[in-house]
Amino acid sequence: MNRLPKLDARLEEPLYRQLFQFFRDEILSRRMPPGSRMPPTRELASQIGLNRITISSAYDLLESEGLIRTHVGRGSFVAIPGQLFEEASQSAADSGLDWEERLSAWPPAEQPAGPAGEISISFATARPAEQLFPVEAFRETCREVLNSGEAASILQLGSPHGYPPLRHHLMDQGRLRHLLGEDDDLIVTNGCQQALDLLQRLLVKPGEAVLVEDPIYPGMRNVFARAGVRLLGVPVGSQGVDLDVLARLARSERPSLLVVTPNFQNPTGVTMPEAARRELLRIAAAAALPIVENDIYGELRYVGEAVPTLKELDQAGLVIQVKSFSKLAFPGLRVGWVTGPQPVIRRLAELKQVTDLHTDHLSQAVLLHFDRSGRLEEHRGRILEAGRIRLAAVLAACAQYLPAGAKFTRPEGGMNLWVRLPEPLDATALLPAAQRLGVAYLPAPVFEVSQRQPGGFRLSFAGLAVERIERGLMLLGKVFQTGLEQARASRREDPAPAIV
């Protein structure tokens, strides 16, 4: 290490994160090359006048991101690509048990690879912008909860259905919005991800078929792939899933479940029109096919008219709806909920109890008060305003900078937009060039079920300010233009095939 980190305790960003960012920059820029030794925590602590725990926390975060590797007793070192797996095998071989072999039945979950260079404009993550977090309103809400006399019941063990005041509040809202019918019930989960995992465990057995959108985000795909389920993709077009393919697969494959995101689907950003939703429900009813409606983005409509959800339109008791606070407010607080037929929710509650007893009470109470006090709606207003501006910017920039022949979806909300580059461009092959300019996106293979789209990639725009969106697309436009020119040049240079 040649430079000392400059930290500022007055910033909102905690010191351990400032330190983490300093080292991440040093490592990604290769100022600290692979294999080099990190300064010992004790030494660095006295050098820069910080608590050792702060330094250890930063190192821990670096390690969890795969940037450094700590050997107890030897110190921490900048990670060498490919080194992690070898070392873990080594340590297992030293012990009495070959853990790697025991665990070999589980393929590692597929994770998008991290960027190779220093990324200043990342279209890769579908998260709310940290700058828009209502930190002060959150503090205020916590204070109210703590002073409310509810503190004792928050601390006690609770119900697998959820913290009763929050659950009741969500049920009242659901009734008002016709999301919760007479035969329905509701359970609180640790965000949408746990809801999907519990529903998979309850409703699908290994070897059974499940229909999902193609392309689909990896968090959804991993839930089912891990469970040994036959995952069948239904192609997504500008009106949502292809209903002809859906009808055919529903008849021929006898799937146990259909999972759809009718609002602002991830990764395409596409919304299904009402007529398509009604037709989808008819197809599912005819096949007695249960539907999980993932409505995590539903509250994030920036333009156009709201379309009734599948749950509202459902007459046959087919639909289980999953929602969450995390895309709207605070992803670090893990609270979502499932609305569905009573027998499903009762069994989900039994499974939830076995899985982790119940969702954390403190966050449930805080989110309840955040909503009841009107702060959630106020915050949503600001998020929608920012989303509207960013959506307009990304659509304009796509029109301006993407090469002729590129196609892109026109979302009305959510966080993502899908681009298809003209042939012969390959979004995966072009990614390193984009990363060298400091721009990242996730290419189609990350989202593929069975359909190949070499030119496809996702642009997550909601977390980026307008000027970064514009600059990012300008840079991407250059990369793609260069790619097209090289492709043309290589076609011209291709020698005639030898005659043998």
Place this chain on the structure above:
Amino acid sequence: MNRLPKLDARLEEPLYRQLFQFFRDEILSRRMPPGSRMPPTRELASQIGLNRITISSAYDLLESEGLIRTHVGRGSFVAIPGQLFEEASQSAADSGLDWEERLSAWPPAEQPAGPAGEISISFATARPAEQLFPVEAFRETCREVLNSGEAASILQLGSPHGYPPLRHHLMDQGRLRHLLGEDDDLIVTNGCQQALDLLQRLLVKPGEAVLVEDPIYPGMRNVFARAGVRLLGVPVGSQGVDLDVLARLARSERPSLLVVTPNFQNPTGVTMPEAARRELLRIAAAAALPIVENDIYGELRYVGEAVPTLKELDQAGLVIQVKSFSKLAFPGLRVGWVTGPQPVIRRLAELKQVTDLHTDHLSQAVLLHFDRSGRLEEHRGRILEAGRIRLAAVLAACAQYLPAGAKFTRPEGGMNLWVRLPEPLDATALLPAAQRLGVAYLPAPVFEVSQRQPGGFRLSFAGLAVERIERGLMLLGKVFQTGLEQARASRREDPAPAIV
């Protein structure tokens, strides 16, 4: 309803819980008989001058406990035993999909039945006493966390390994206590229950054998039973699991996993001596048998000397240790952790990400500060002092009031003690008589794996004040004495068998 609830807004107990308790008493005492109509929320709200949401929250809690049943549009009614299942089937039959049939592959999780009468002294739940909750220290800690500048990073999405500052803190503590070796790593989970569920999903496939203590608490049994695992019980004696049986089963059944609670086992309260732990490790190493050490009660030693944990004694990298804050501090905040070999923790983190991304940040940050500030240790001092007094009281009361021939364990910590009544007494058959006197306990069948112990039952003493422990055992002593006298009388009256 003939009486109006008397509520007091100045109490720590929130109003909706006071209201819940009022109605629970009315229902359990049959002052409000099964099938009777609950007062409509709007009407009751104006009668007693409360918010409707408060009343709805109380009804919701009553419903989640199975005491009332709400029909949207018709109102709420006191539940009729056996009614729930029929109605759910009915509502499913009305819809397009027979959900009950779809869900029939899953047997309902076994839950101990609730008491039939009004219970004033319950030895049935292993929870910390609500009266001892450090509510003010909790409030103080939350305020510090919110003012610490950490708020923004708490709100952002985090790592499946856990909130880095907490994880690092736990790793430092683990190293100091020789719980975290060079080849080990650590992951934060939603309490011990999720740790066990994730480990089951990672390490055991359906049909494989798992060894557990017999008797064992239902939360543990349900995790494995639900997964279609062959659950084999190893009998627990006064020195913990029977090592001869363990060695035999480890050879003959080739189990995939052994799960043990060496400290203050639930339900028996038994602790394994160090020599037995070493022998257990030898047996497991010879069979290459991985061990999950459930140490949830480890910090609750009231008397005697601490014994090294299996994780500390393990030389062969066999042991995965599970711990939690929930038995010590706040069960409503769901934070526990797993320490084990790096390959195991890496796979757990992948599974955790698929399951629910990560454990809630807010509670992790609060518990970290609660520990770092010294408040956890201070609170633990008070809990240990209360536990010491309660343990002495329960042992003295057992000696005084249990009938001659009864045996009971002598725990040195934890929350539970195991009694075996002399033959021919049957703890399950005697429970209704105890409940009529207002005393509850959980009889042996709740905890059975394969070994029958008709006279066995669990006394959870940690949540009860001394005078209630004494009065409870005095009443139980009467019930058992009456049972013995009736058994003797019926033996005397038995006619000689007819000769045919």
